[in-house]
Amino acid sequence: MLDCVIVGSGVAGISAALTLQANGKSFLLFGTPSLSEKIEKAELIRNYPGLSQVSGKEFCAALQKQLQDAKIEIKNEKVAGVYALNDKFTLLTQEGNTYESRTVILACGVESIKQIEGETEFVGRGVSYCATCDGFLYKGKTIAVVCTTKRLEHEIEHLASFAEKVYLIPMYKDVAVDYKNVTIIKKMPIKIDGQARVEKLAFTAPPAPDIPAELPVHGVFMLRDSVSPSVLMGGLETKEGHVVIQRDTSTNIKGCFAAGDCTGRPYQYAKAVGEGNVAAHSVTLYLR
Amino acid sequence: MLDCVIVGSGVAGISAALTLQANGKSFLLFGTPSLSEKIEKAELIRNYPGLSQVSGKEFCAALQKQLQDAKIEIKNEKVAGVYALNDKFTLLTQEGNTYESRTVILACGVESIKQIEGETEFVGRGVSYCATCDGFLYKGKTIAVVCTTKRLEHEIEHLASFAEKVYLIPMYKDVAVDYKNVTIIKKMPIKIDGQARVEKLAFTAPPAPDIPAELPVHGVFMLRDSVSPSVLMGGLETKEGHVVIQRDTSTNIKGCFAAGDCTGRPYQYAKAVGEGNVAAHSVTLYLR
Numbered sequence: 001m002l003d004c005v006i007v008g009s010g011v012a013g014i015s016a017a018l019t020l021q022a023n024g025k026s027f028l029l030f031g032t033p034s035l036s037e038k039i040e041k042a043e044l045i046r047n048y049p050g051l052s053q054v055s056g057k058e059f060c061a062a063l064q065k066q067l068q069d070a071k072i073e074i075k076n077e078k079v080a081g082v083y084a085l086n087d088k089f090t091l092l093t094q095e096g097n098t099y100e101s102r103t104v105i106l107a108c109g110v111e112s113i114k115q116i117e118g119e120t121e122f123v124g125r126g127v128s129y130c131a132t133c134d135g136f137l138y139k140g141k142t143i144a145v146v147c148t149t150k151r152l153e154h155e156i157e158h159l160a161s162f163a164e165k166v167y168l169i170p171m172y173k174d175v176a177v178d179y180k181n182v183t184i185i186k187k188m189p190i191k192i193d194g195q196a197r198v199e200k201l202a203f204t205a206p207p208a209p210d211i212p213a214e215l216p217v218h219g220v221f222m223l224r225d226s227v228s229p230s231v232l233m234g235g236l237e238t239k240e241g242h243v244v245i246q247r248d249t250s251t252n253i254k255g256c257f258a259a260g261d262c263t264g265r266p267y268q269y270a271k272a273v274g275e276g277n278v279a280a281h282s283v284t285l286y287l288r
Numbered sequence: 289m290l291d292c293v294i295v296g297s298g299v300a301g302i303s304a305a306l307t308l309q310a311n312g313k314s315f316l317l318f319g320t321p322s323l324s325e326k327i328e329k330a331e332l333i334r335n336y337p338g339l340s341q342v343s344g345k346e347f348c349a350a351l352q353k354q355l356q357d358a359k360i361e362i363k364n365e366k367v368a369g370v371y372a373l374n375d376k377f378t379l380l381t382q383e384g385n386t387y388e389s390r391t392v393i394l395a396c397g398v399e400s401i402k403q404i405e406g407e408t409e410f411v412g413r414g415v416s417y418c419a420t421c422d423g424f425l426y427k428g429k430t431i432a433v434v435c436t437t438k439r440l441e442h443e444i445e446h447l448a449s450f451a452e453k454v455y456l457i458p459m460y461k462d463v464a465v466d467y468k469n470v471t472i473i474k475k476m477p478i479k480i481d482g483q484a485r486v487e488k489l490a491f492t493a494p495p496a497p498d499i500p501a502e503l504p505v506h507g508v509f510m511l512r513d514s515v516s517p518s519v520l521m522g523g524l525e526t527k528e529g530h531v532v533i534q535r536d537t538s539t540n541i542k543g544c545f546a547a548g549d550c551t552g553r554p555y556q557y558a559k560a561v562g563e564g565n566v567a568a569h570s571v572t573l574y575l576r
Contacts, residue, residue, distance in 0.1 A: 274562010
């Protein structure tokens with residue numbers, strides 16, 4: 001059993017990892033080797049103490065070097081869910097692995113992309129965030145895929161191998177998907193609708209001559225870099241999309257802490273780094 | 289009128305300054321050109337994201353360069369007190385200057401030195417933290433001076449020029465004070481005592497053959513790098529020596545925010561940097 005699992009490899013997660021290591025705790029840091037698309041894309045960081053006027057790329061490189069120096073590895077698996085049970089947590093990844101831990105630090109960032117109406121309502125009833133987990137459920141069916149980043153394009157291939165028909169709504173440039181059963185739609189839907197389950201995706205107007213404004217689909221996949229914390233962990237108290245935390249970064253779930261953008265504004269590196277540090281200290285106190 | 293005054297040039301104060309500047313606010317950053325003795329003396333910093341295994345000296349140098357790059361100057365005056373009146377603050381320095389500001393960020397660090405019994409009780413009634421402010425009050429009198437750092441040795445000279453007799457209790461090595469009317473005591477006192485005002489300084493036993501365990505003095509000067517926030521600002525809510533703040537770093541005094549070690553544990557650079565950043569954002573919101 002691990003002391004802690006950290007969900008997210010942005011600066012909040014990295015800060016927590018460095019401090020948990022300094023405190024001699026066992027942990028896994030879940031994220032991507034590139035750390036964070038948000039950091040990478042930052043043009044110029046002017047107000048992070050200690051690094052004067054660095055680019056996002058330089059900041060990322062410095063963090064990667066630091067993790068290497070500290071021999072902290074990034075567990076490159078996508079977290080599908082975290083379940084609290086009997087004073088421990090079970091973390092499931094989209095790769096199908098499970099991990100057990102006494103505590104959790106959620107540092108999963110914040111959705112910069114607005115949710116679509118009906119999205120939260122239909123989670124588990126046709127709306128999915130995980131191609132690997134749920135793709136096979138749509139064998140021979142019609143699905144829509146809203147993909148926010150080129151990095152997740154490979155998941156579309158996976159979905160296209162199961163579904164009979166895929167409507168892809170990409171939110172990035174240079175789309176490089178070319179499967180016979182994938183049709184690209186260049187308009188954003190406004191609503192996911194249905195009765196017991198998802199039945200259709202609605203647009204303000206027909207997005208293409210041969211596609212109706214109310215497109216019948218069996219499921220909608222939202223492929224995003226970060227999944228909202230309340231989707232990751234049921235029962236987590238959130239307010240306006242942010243995890244509610246105390247000054248010690250504790251959430252309403254015992255043993256679960258949160259840090260960084262997912263806890264609210266300001267969305268700043270310094271703030272995220274601070275909360276990650278505090279979360280690691282709070283975990284250490286909690287484990288005593 | 290300034291938008292903000294920042295008290296303290298440790299990482300919390302610097303973080304606040306960088307972000308206030310990014311937000312286009314006018315401010316003064318009060319501190320010392322060496323920034324912080326605590327940072328300078330740190331052997332190895334292992335858990336500050338972005339800087340892998342730096343020494344305190346290297347961290348200090350990086351911060352100084354960053355302030356230079358950003359053209360932020362340190363106002364090298366010691367803050368004697370901050371007074372809230374009619375939605376503005378007046379800051380007094382030991383150098384005798386006053387500054388007016390709409391908000392304050394207290395980032396004055398934490399006393400690593402335990403208070404002496406009676407110290408807070410007799411503030412303003414014989415206990416002083418400011419040689420320049422109060423030295424002349426003890427012309428021809430007997431005083432004790434508890435000095436925690438060599439950096440403040442020059443203030444002893446100032447006191448010795450007024451007082452008839454000075455008992456110096458240094459808390460550092462290499463004492464280089466050599467005035468006829470200064471006697472060095474190498475034991476720590478346990479209590480400051482008196483009726484209406486300070487009358488004596490008590491030791492567990494006579495600290496020297498010719499010095500009694502209950503030493504009669506008219507005043508006690510505590511020369512420290514950082515003054516406790518509740519001494520700096522009357523009416524400030526503190527708990528166990530720390531300023532009580534909310535998640536947005538606001539204190540019980542409207543327009544007064546606090547960040548860094550003065551708000552409590554963990555005493556960590558990352559946490560201080562985070563709170564400094566949040567304080568600057570809260571000031572910006574407050575000023576709207």
